[in-house]
Amino acid sequence: MTKKDGESPVESGVRRMEQRMLLYYTQDGLWDLCLGACVLAWGLGIWLDFVALHGAFCGAAVVLVWALKKVITYPRAGYARMREGGELQRRFRKALAIAVVLGLVVFLLGVVVFEGTAGVVATVLRAYFPVLFGAMVAILFSVIAAWVHQPRFYAYALLIFLAGVLHQWGGVELPLAVTVAGTAILACGTAVLLRFLGNNPRIDEGADA
Amino acid sequence: MPEDATQERVTSGLDAVDRVIHEPARLAIMSRLYVLEEADWLFLHRQTGLSFGNLTSHLARLEAAGYVVIEKTFVDRKPRTLVRMTDEGRVAFDAYRQQMRNWLQPDGTT
Numbered sequence: 001m002t003k004k005d006g007e008s009p010v011e012s013g014v015r016r017m018e019q020r021m022l023l024y025y026t027q028d029g030l031w032d033l034c035l036g037a038c039v040l041a042w043g044l045g046i047w048l049d050f051v052a053l054h055g056a057f058c059g060a061a062v063v064l065v066w067a068l069k070k071v072i073t074y075p076r077a078g079y080a081r082m083r084e085g086g087e088l089q090r091r092f093r094k095a096l097a098i099a100v101v102l103g104l105v106v107f108l109l110g111v112v113v114f115e116g117t118a119g120v121v122a123t124v125l126r127a128y129f130p131v132l133f134g135a136m137v138a139i140l141f142s143v144i145a146a147w148v149h150q151p152r153f154y155a156y157a158l159l160i161f162l163a164g165v166l167h168q169w170g171g172v173e174l175p176l177a178v179t180v181a182g183t184a185i186l187a188c189g190t191a192v193l194l195r196f197l198g199n200n201p202r203i204d205e206g207a208d209a
Numbered sequence: 210m211p212e213d214a215t216q217e218r219v220t221s222g223l224d225a226v227d228r229v230i231h232e233p234a235r236l237a238i239m240s241r242l243y244v245l246e247e248a249d250w251l252f253l254h255r256q257t258g259l260s261f262g263n264l265t266s267h268l269a270r271l272e273a274a275g276y277v278v279i280e281k282t283f284v285d286r287k288p289r290t291l292v293r294m295t296d297e298g299r300v301a302f303d304a305y306r307q308q309m310r311n312w313l314q315p316d317g318t319t
Binding site for chain 1: 246255
């Protein structure tokens with residue numbers, strides 16, 4: 001993080017604290033695993049024809065992350081909650097709003113493509129659906145990356161986009177490209193989780209370090 | 210400039226600084242709590258690197274000044290200490306930020 005011109009050390013310190021709080025929310029790798037599992041399920045869903053259940057699976061994965069936070073993260077890194085109406089929460093809500101809009105765009109894209117809508121736009125969308133869909137998901141991941149200041153989420157966005165590009169112009173089967181991307185994200189998330197577990201042993205309150 | 214005059218210029222404006230917050234360990238605690246709604250004791254220990262004894266004594270000092278509230282509970286029969294910055298603490302920290310901003314102005318005015 002760069003120090004803004006004319007900003008006192010106390011001000012830059014407060015901004016640094018906000019950034020460290022964001023790091024706190026992603027340091028355990030659980031959200032990486034959630035994203036990886038959703039992408040992998042998407043790839044496997046196309047392959048094994050259960051893509052309709054993908055939404056339910058992603059919802060369950062998010063619930064599982066919250067549950068695992070209580071078991072894995074809080075006993076090791078402690079518990080903290082964002083300030084109501086604070087800068088962090090404002091940024092979180094902005095990122096969430098962008099994510100919802102992108103989700104709606106992806107949904108409408110799917111409706112246009114799969115409902116057999118006629119017209120030039122629908123034809124173009126149908127022709128470039130994999131790469132457009134990959135781009136939308138990549139933008140979604142980039143929004144998350146920008147919010148949490150974690151470069152690895154940009155790498156995930158690139159992986160998703162590449163999956164679409166490889167299918168569109170590289171002749172690679174879409175399920176294979178997406179499954180590989182999901183597996184790579186899962187592997188990275190696992191590495192982050194293992195590093196977190198190694199660096200943060202459980203500590204009971206009251207036992208001096 | 211005579212040494213005394215330099216010393217005076219350096220310290221003028223700092224006399225009014227809240228020394229409860231100005232102490233480095235307590236500043237570390239306050240700057241974290243400032244951006245949060247609440248945090249537990251383990252989180253503050255991990256974030257500040259303070260030993261448990263140090264953290265406890267500095268939190269007690271901040272609590273005595275009315276800047277934080279400490280709530281002790283039990284979760285699964287284990288003690289859990291939640292710390293929250295009070296409105297008074299937030300006002301005091303804002304005032305401290307303003308004082309430091311004024312004091313550290315690039316033109317040297319205090």
